[in-house]
Amino acid sequence: MGDNKLLALDNIDLSINEGDFVSIMGSSGSGKSTLMNIIGCLDVPSSGEYHFRDNNVSTLNSNKLAELRNKDIGFVFQNFNLLPRLNAQENVVLPLLYSGKNLKERNQLAIEALESVGLKDRVHHRPNQLSGGQQQRVSIARAIAGSPKLILADEPTGALDSKTGLEIMKILNDLNAKGITIVLVTHEDDIANYGSRIIKMKDGKILEDKKNVNN
Amino acid sequence: MGDNKLLALDNIDLSINEGDFVSIMGSSGSGKSTLMNIIGCLDVPSSGEYHFRDNNVSTLNSNKLAELRNKDIGFVFQNFNLLPRLNAQENVVLPLLYSGKNLKERNQLAIEALESVGLKDRVHHRPNQLSGGQQQRVSIARAIAGSPKLILADEPTGALDSKTGLEIMKILNDLNAKGITIVLVTHEDDIANYGSRIIKMKDGKILEDKKNVNN
Numbered sequence: 531m532g533d534n535k536l537l538a539l540d541n542i543d544l545s546i547n548e549g550d551f552v553s554i555m556g557s558s559g560s561g562k563s564t565l566m567n568i569i570g571c572l573d574v575p576s577s578g579e580y581h582f583r584d585n586n587v588s589t590l591n592s593n594k595l596a597e598l599r600n601k602d603i604g605f606v607f608q609n610f611n612l613l614p615r616l617n618a619q620e621n622v623v624l625p626l627l628y629s630g631k632n633l634k635e636r637n638q639l640a641i642e643a644l645e646s647v648g649l650k651d652r653v654h655h656r657p658n659q660l661s662g663g664q665q666q667r668v669s670i671a672r673a674i675a676g677s678p679k680l681i682l683a684d685e686p687t688g689a690l691d692s693k694t695g696l697e698i699m700k701i702l703n704d705l706n707a708k709g710i711t712i713v714l715v716t717h718e719d720d721i722a723n724y725g726s727r728i729i730k731m732k733d734g735k736i737l738e739d740k741k742n743v744n745n
Numbered sequence: 746m747g748d749n750k751l752l753a754l755d756n757i758d759l760s761i762n763e764g765d766f767v768s769i770m771g772s773s774g775s776g777k778s779t780l781m782n783i784i785g786c787l788d789v790p791s792s793g794e795y796h797f798r799d800n801n802v803s804t805l806n807s808n809k810l811a812e813l814r815n816k817d818i819g820f821v822f823q824n825f826n827l828l829p830r831l832n833a834q835e836n837v838v839l840p841l842l843y844s845g846k847n848l849k850e851r852n853q854l855a856i857e858a859l860e861s862v863g864l865k866d867r868v869h870h871r872p873n874q875l876s877g878g879q880q881q882r883v884s885i886a887r888a889i890a891g892s893p894k895l896i897l898a899d900e901p902t903g904a905l906d907s908k909t910g911l912e913i914m915k916i917l918n919d920l921n922a923k924g925i926t927i928v929l930v931t932h933e934d935d936i937a938n939y940g941s942r943i944i945k946m947k948d949g950k951i952l953e954d955k956k957n958v959n960n
């Protein structure tokens with residue numbers, strides 16, 4: 531490792547209820563993405579416990595974790611994480627393979643999700659044939675296509691102009707209104723204001739966890 | 746390709762003088778990064794001409810283009826483009842290999858550039874041991890370390906909180922005050938306002954090219 535035991539997260543004590551819309555803010559390197567990886571069962575905490583629905587995540591094996599993730603959680607990664615050799619539709623359909631739907635339904639859901647983020651005419655483009663913002667929108671479509679119970683969005687509008695960003699936030703807002711839990715990381719105040727709760731982080735700790743008075 | 750001959754840029758007529766600070770805005774997919782790739786001699790236009798200093802770029806071979814790029818141009822790519830197996834210092838020192846400076850001077854310049862972007866204690870971290878914003882700051886350090894004549898920054902503060910973002914803009918502003926030409930893409934108005942000229946793009950065309958009255 532680059533240095534001695536740097537704690538990315540430090541004594542985090544957090545609970546999120548089903549249907550919440552939580553925004554997380556904090557300076558670069560403050561631990562936001564690390565916290566999202568734990569919440570999303572992509573990383574296991576080096577100490578302490580994490581419970582997702584009725585499971586104690588630290589006791590689950592990697593297969594069970596993958597099943598939990600694929601069934602219940604949609605991710606919008608900060609660096610998009612698209613597979614370079616697959617086109618937009620193939621990237622979006624990937625997590626649906628575990629959904630139990632047939633090929634026709636899966637492809638239909640993928641196309642609809644890409645249309646909802648304004649990429650109807652780019653479904654066959656590969657990531658290197660898309661702009662930064664278009665790639666980000668493919669990763670948003672992938673996270674929402676299977677209507678997961680929880681969506682974790684790490685700077686979902688970071689590569690988007692304000693108008694496109696607001697269109698994406700309307701989609702997330704509508705999904706939350708249907709009962710889907712949303713946890714969102716952003717450094718922009720007007721995006722964080724979509725949440726009913728705003729958490730501020732610094733040096734791996736939660737500094738503040740406030741109800742959003744604007745919402 | 747994903748579709749028929751889509752024009753990423755359409756009849757662009759643009760000139761930028763030495764020492765300018767130009768901001769480019771426009772919606773996702775409007776052609777900003779494509780234009781930056783042309784200006785930075787990474788891509789050659791399919792038709793028309795591009796002149797960089799006294800060179801007609803379309804007539805240069807790939808070796809000459811690489812030499813021009815490495816000597817005169819610093820890039821901050823929208824997707825950072827860091828080499829995963831090199832640490833932060835090694836990534837920053839890479840373009841300095843062509844600078845004619847000795848090993849000690851090169852390493853010194855790389856460390857100083859990383860310190861100037863707030864990463865003094867992460868010089869030995871590899872990209873996957875850095876947060877999104879820290880990776881972006883490594884790519885900024887790499888672009889400025891060799892004091893190039895032109896810096897092309899594609900959304901340089903996209904992954905940064907506002908405070909860190911303003912620190913980066915101060916660095917770019919100081920470099921411009923020393924005579925370095927800066928071309929910057931952003932979707933945030935307060936970042937664009939650092940430029941003395943603001944260009945707005947849509948569907949591959951330049952809609953507007955105005956002097957910035959705030960600056």
Ligand SMILES: Nc1ncnc2c1ncn2[C@@H]1O[C@H](COP(=O)(O)OP(=O)(O)OP(=O)(O)O)[C@@H](O)[C@H]1O
Binds near residue numbers: 658659777
């Ligand atoms: N290799 C390619 N093949 C086909 N089309 C491409 C390719 N690269 C980019 N494009 C298309 O060209 C257009 C312009 O892309 P560009 O990356 O310049 O946009 P941008 O303004 O930088 O957008 P963003 O703000 O999302 O980064 C986009 O619509 C994109 O889909």
Ligand SMILES: Nc1ncnc2c1ncn2[C@@H]1O[C@H](COP(=O)(O)OP(=O)(O)OP(=O)(O)O)[C@@H](O)[C@H]1O
Binds near residue numbers: 563
């Ligand atoms: N694999 C790793 N090894 C060592 N340190 C790491 C590793 N991954 C992350 N870190 C460190 O942990 C800290 C928290 O990183 P994290 O990615 O959670 O930050 P963040 O709040 O998301 O920042 P940003 O806004 O820049 O994306 C950072 O200081 C980073 O350098």
Ligand SMILES: [Mg+2]
Binds near residue numbers: 563608876877878
């Ligand atoms: Mg992050």
Ligand SMILES: [Mg+2]
Binds near residue numbers: 661662779
């Ligand atoms: Mg771009």
